[in-house]
Amino acid sequence: MTEQDIHSTPLIELTDINKYYPVGKNQLHVLKNLNLTIERGEFLMIMGKSGSGKTTLMNIIGFLDQISDGTYQFDGEDASKLSENEKSKLRNQYLGFIFQQFFLIPSLNVRQNVELPMVYSGNKKDGKRKELANHYLSLVGLEDKTHVKTTELSGGQQQRVAIARALVNDPLLIMADEPTGALDSETGQDIMNILTELNKQGKTIVMVTHDNDMRKYATRVIYMKDGLFLTEEEYLNA
Amino acid sequence: MLRNLLLSTFLSLKAHKLRVFLTMVGIIIGIAAVVTVSSIGEGMKQSSLKMLDSTGSNVVRLIYRPDVDEDSDSPGEFETYAFSKNDLKLLRKLDNITTISADYGYGFGADESIQVSLSYFDNLGGDQVIANPGNGKNTVAYGRDFIPSDAERNVIILSYQTMKFSLMVNKPEKLIGRAIDVDGEKFLVVGIKNEPDDMGMNMDPNLFSSVIPKKAFNNLSKSKSINGIKLKVAPDTDRDQIVEEANEKLKEYHPELTGNFEEDKSSEQMRQEVENMIQQVVMGLVFITAISLLVGGIGVMNIMYVSVSERKREIGIRRAIGAKPANIMAQFLLEAAFITLLGGVIGILLGWGISQLISTIPGIEAILSVKMTLISAGVSIAIGLIFGVIPAINAAKMDPIKAIYQ
Numbered sequence: 001m002t003e004q005d006i007h008s009t010p011l012i013e014l015t016d017i018n019k020y021y022p023v024g025k026n027q028l029h030v031l032k033n034l035n036l037t038i039e040r041g042e043f044l045m046i047m048g049k050s051g052s053g054k055t056t057l058m059n060i061i062g063f064l065d066q067i068s069d070g071t072y073q074f075d076g077e078d079a080s081k082l083s084e085n086e087k088s089k090l091r092n093q094y095l096g097f098i099f100q101q102f103f104l105i106p107s108l109n110v111r112q113n114v115e116l117p118m119v120y121s122g123n124k125k126d127g128k129r130k131e132l133a134n135h136y137l138s139l140v141g142l143e144d145k146t147h148v149k150t151t152e153l154s155g156g157q158q159q160r161v162a163i164a165r166a167l168v169n170d171p172l173l174i175m176a177d178e179p180t181g182a183l184d185s186e187t188g189q190d191i192m193n194i195l196t197e198l199n200k201q202g203k204t205i206v207m208v209t210h211d212n213d214m215r216k217y218a219t220r221v222i223y224m225k226d227g228l229f230l231t232e233e234e235y236l237n238a
Numbered sequence: 239m240l241r242n243l244l245l246s247t248f249l250s251l252k253a254h255k256l257r258v259f260l261t262m263v264g265i266i267i268g269i270a271a272v273v274t275v276s277s278i279g280e281g282m283k284q285s286s287l288k289m290l291d292s293t294g295s296n297v298v299r300l301i302y303r304p305d306v307d308e309d310s311d312s313p314g315e316f317e318t319y320a321f322s323k324n325d326l327k328l329l330r331k332l333d334n335i336t337t338i339s340a341d342y343g344y345g346f347g348a349d350e351s352i353q354v355s356l357s358y359f360d361n362l363g364g365d366q367v368i369a370n371p372g373n374g375k376n377t378v379a380y381g382r383d384f385i386p387s388d389a390e391r392n393v394i395i396l397s398y399q400t401m402k403f404s405l406m407v408n409k410p411e412k413l414i415g416r417a418i419d420v421d422g423e424k425f426l427v428v429g430i431k432n433e434p435d436d437m438g439m440n441m442d443p444n445l446f447s448s449v450i451p452k453k454a455f456n457n458l459s460k461s462k463s464i465n466g467i468k469l470k471v472a473p474d475t476d477r478d479q480i481v482e483e484a485n486e487k488l489k490e491y492h493p494e495l496t497g498n499f500e501e502d503k504s505s506e507q508m509r510q511e512v513e514n515m516i517q518q519v520v521m522g523l524v525f526i527t528a529i530s531l532l533v534g535g536i537g538v539m540n541i542m543y544v545s546v547s548e549r550k551r552e553i554g555i556r557r558a559i560g561a562k563p564a565n566i567m568a569q570f571l572l573e574a575a576f577i578t579l580l581g582g583v584i585g586i587l588l589g590w591g592i593s594q595l596i597s598t599i600p601g602i603e604a605i606l607s608v609k610m611t612l613i614s615a616g617v618s619i620a621i622g623l624i625f626g627v628i629p630a631i632n633a634a635k636m637d638p639i640k641a642i643y644q
């Protein structure tokens with residue numbers, strides 16, 4: 001394989017995927033025969049109202065949930081039959097998660113939170129881990145908060161810690177599920193500036209939002225409603 | 239990895255200090271009880287053995303065992319052998335032997351002893367008599383110890399037991415200064431030894447033997463035959479090898495003997511029996527006490543369930559950033575083991591304190607062995623692992639999204 005071939009493989013390729021959730025005796029059809037390709041270097045925005053299936057789609061891409069049928073190719077490899085350990089490893093090495101509610105671990109301080117993905121990959125010495133954690137914390141402007149408890153930080157600061165945590169293992173893909181949803185618009189702006197800067201430096205980003213104003217940061221936008229992809233007109237007219 | 243796991247365990251426990259402590263209480267009490275019982279038991283065992291023979295396992299009693307010929311016409315008749323003073327001299331050439339003494343009787347200890355018959359008026363009895371071992375430093379409770387001028391005289395310091403049960407005298411003062419009959423010779427009673435205390439523990443290894451001066455002892459022993467030779471060996475020597483060498487040496491000089499010189503294991507066996515008996519009693523008590531550890535363990539299990547369900551989201555987050563199920567399991571197992579080990583260490587210290595307190599009661603001794611300490615610590619960790627395993631498996635099996643979004 002040549003360099004060109006490797007890069008011509010899409011990072012994510014979902015083909016005819018469906019997702020059902022059992023609800024009582026019925027099946028809730030949450031994702032309906034979706035096709036989605038994500039290329040390297042994109043900043044893909046998934047727009048949709050609450051309940052449209054965005055988080056479910058993210059969880060599937062992030063190896064946290066399984067598709068009911070269809071195929072999922074991650075970096076050219078079939079991802080449907082991975083073991084728990086393999087999925088854990090992929091999440092650890094190739095993905096970085098950013099959640100609406102930040103989801104830091106309260107018993108650990110800022111730097112320990114950021115070090116955690118490296119602890120689980122287990123391939124770096126203590127000193128190297130600290131150095132990298134400090135590096136990414138200064139990237140998000142928190143170099144002076146390394147030993148602070150996460151509960152003492154503002155929402156915006158916590159989200160920046162989460163971004164640093166998502167970056168430390170140099171992932172192929174950053175997945176952000178409503179990263180600004182719990183922040184005021186000004187702080188949300190800061191977070192979006194960081195994400196856009198990362199994308200400019202080459203990071204692939206998938207972000208979920210219901211806020212139409214966020215579209216300006218994306219390189220591509222897809223629209224979702226009731227488990228289906230819509231066109232821009234369909235979505236805005238709905 | 240491990241260091242980080244330890245650190246994060248420590249941090250998450252630190253966040254719940256009071257709860258962790260309350261969980262530990264069961265373990266602390268359980269371990270403290272086990273340590274107290276076993277160290278008192280160990281003390282009891284040690285002092286009983288000390289009483290049986292102060293020189294402990296360092297004495298080899300050599301005897302002659304005739305060759306029993308199965309086809310012999312007269313199976314009842316065995317070749318007998320009495321040792322001579324010359325045999326003692328022969329053995330002096332062997333290495334690793336500190337003292338050699340003739341054994342006229344079947345007494346305990348390393349000192350030379352003879353069995354004698356005593357009488358005082360109408361009361362007769364047997365006694366084990368030894369030659370003044372302390373050179374004028376006997377534990378005398380009534381009367382006095384030997385003085386230099388006693389060396390040439392027939393004087394005796396009686397054991398309390400002999401006074402009371404052989405000579406039937408209840409008040410020591412009545413016997414001091416009186417003459418008694420020892421193997422037909424008159425001996426003046428100058429002192430009486432301590433009464434053994436309630437627990438039967440006393441530092442004097444010869445407490446049950448009466449003592450006479452060396453010269454008088456030699457005179458009495460002349461008419462006795464030497465039944466065995468006591469070899470006091472240097473610590474950590476191979477007893478079997480010493481016995482083997484002694485056998486070779488003696489047989490070289492007595493080619494006519496068909497039997498062998500062997501170690502008399504009977505007192506060793508008795509020692510073993512006493513040791514085993516006490517050991518069993520102590521183990522029984524420890525076992526009963528250990529049941530409280532079970533209760534402690536269940537407390538740990540309970541708290542681990544709480545901890546897992548409280549930290550569902552943390553588990554989900556850790557899984558999302560790459561923790562494998564085994565990492566999650568290890569985290570909770572370590573946490574449980576850490577709680578119980580800490581409880582165990584506190585319990586050991588507490589148990590040690592309590593047993594030290596109890597050992598201020600006269601006659602009770604407490605010995606906390608390194609072995610018992612290590613066992614207690616090991617048991618503590620094991621309790622954490624055993625009772626922590628089911629909650630830890632639950633945590634590891636948790637579905638990451640359900641854990642995160644609850």
Ligand SMILES: Nc1ncnc2c1ncn2[C@@H]1O[C@H](COP(=O)(O)OP(=O)(O)O)[C@@H](O)[C@H]1O
Nearest residue numbers: 021028030048049050051052053054055056057
């Ligand atoms: N684990 C689940 N079991 C049953 N239904 C679920 C589950 N997760 C999500 N759903 C349902 O699937 C639909 C899509 O949810 P979600 O993907 O969270 O949407 P969004 O993120 O766009 O708000 C909703 O109707 C939701 O109730």
Ligand SMILES: [Mg+2]
Nearest residue numbers: 054055056177
């Ligand atoms: Mg959602």
